[in-house]
Amino acid sequence: MDFQLFQLVNGAAGRYGALDSLFLFFAEYGAFIFPAALLFIWFRSGKAKREDYQSVLLAVVAAALGLLIAQLIGHIYFRPRPFSTHLVTLLLNRSPDPSFPSDHTVFAFAITSIVWLRSRWLGWILLAAGILLAFSRVYCGTHYPLDVIGGALLGTLCGLLLWILRHRIRPVLFMVIALAARLRLAQPINEDITKP
Numbered sequence: 001m002d003f004q005l006f007q008l009v010n011g012a013a014g015r016y017g018a019l020d021s022l023f024l025f026f027a028e029y030g031a032f033i034f035p036a037a038l039l040f041i042w043f044r045s046g047k048a049k050r051e052d053y054q055s056v057l058l059a060v061v062a063a064a065l066g067l068l069i070a071q072l073i074g075h076i077y078f079r080p081r082p083f084s085t086h087l088v089t090l091l092l093n094r095s096p097d098p099s100f101p102s103d104h105t106v107f108a109f110a111i112t113s114i115v116w117l118r119s120r121w122l123g124w125i126l127l128a129a130g131i132l133l134a135f136s137r138v139y140c141g142t143h144y145p146l147d148v149i150g151g152a153l154l155g156t157l158c159g160l161l162l163w164i165l166r167h168r169i170r171p172v173l174f175m176v177i178a179l180a181a182r183l184r185l186a187q188p189i190n191e192d193i194t195k196p
Contacts, residue, residue, distance in 0.1 A: 005145040006082055009138045013089040019139075024091050026129075027136035031104050033129045034063075034111040037122060041115070042186070050189050051118065053177045054170070058162045059114035066106040066158040070151065074098035083141055090141040102143045105134045105151030106158075113159025 013020060038056045046052065079100040083090045097103070108130040116123025134148035166173075180186035 002144050002146045003082075003086070006088075006138060009135070009145070010082070010088050010141050013091055013139055013141060020091060023136040023139040026132050027092060027104075027140040027142070030129060030133035030136060031107055033133075034108050034126060037115060037126055038111065041119070041122070049187050050177075053180075053186060053189070054166060054173050055114055055118040057173050057176055058166055059111045059159070062110040062114055062159040062162040063107050063155070065162070066110040066155045067103055069154060069158070070101050070103050070106045073101060073154075079144075079147070081142060082144055088141040092140045092142050095142065099143055100147045100150055101154055102134065102137055102147045102151035104137055105130065105148045106155040108133050109152040109155030110159045111155075113156045114163060117159075117163050 013023075038059055041052050042056045044052070074097065077100065078098045081095060081097075081099045082088050083094060108126070112123060112126040112130050115126050130152065134152060137143040137148055138145055162169075174189070177186055177189055181188045
């Protein structure tokens with residue numbers, strides 16, 4: 001069933017130039033949308049800067065944790081890429097990395113889950129971008145559907161875990177924010193770190 005879904009999506013690749021260009025762009029460069037969103041949150045003006053800074057740091061840690069777990073999974077269970085075992089329409093360069101889970105979707109959904117919990121409107125935009133990115137990776141022939149679904153679930157779980165633990169790691173987050181403020185990369189936060 002996974003391969004049948006892959007064939008259904010990848011079967012359209014190479015037939016329509018405009019669609020190929022769109023999905024190829026998202027497959028290659030769509031991941032940059034997510035750090036751009038974090039930079040927007042970090043540097044935007046507003047009263048709730050403490051929460052903004054914490055959310056950005058949580059998203060970075062969630063993405064790093066998700067990618068680390070994805071690497072461990074890839075070493076334990078190496079699933080070949082679709083182009084290694086099947087005849088596919090490949091629009092991207094061949095990658096030697098394991099197919100499961102998709103690192104791109106782990107990264108995208110780890111950040112999206114934190115941003116969505118902090119800012120609904122921006123979270124919905126990132127969710128749409130994440131789905132488009134995941135679909136593009138299948139369309140371009142570099143992942144199976146279950147690879148991106150697994151990546152999305154792993155990234156989301158890492159984001160939710162960090163969000164649940166945010167109160168426990170707040171002192172560490174505030175140390176990083178204070179350092180960023182000294183380097184003039186953040187506004188000083190003169191608040192009690194023990195406050196919720």
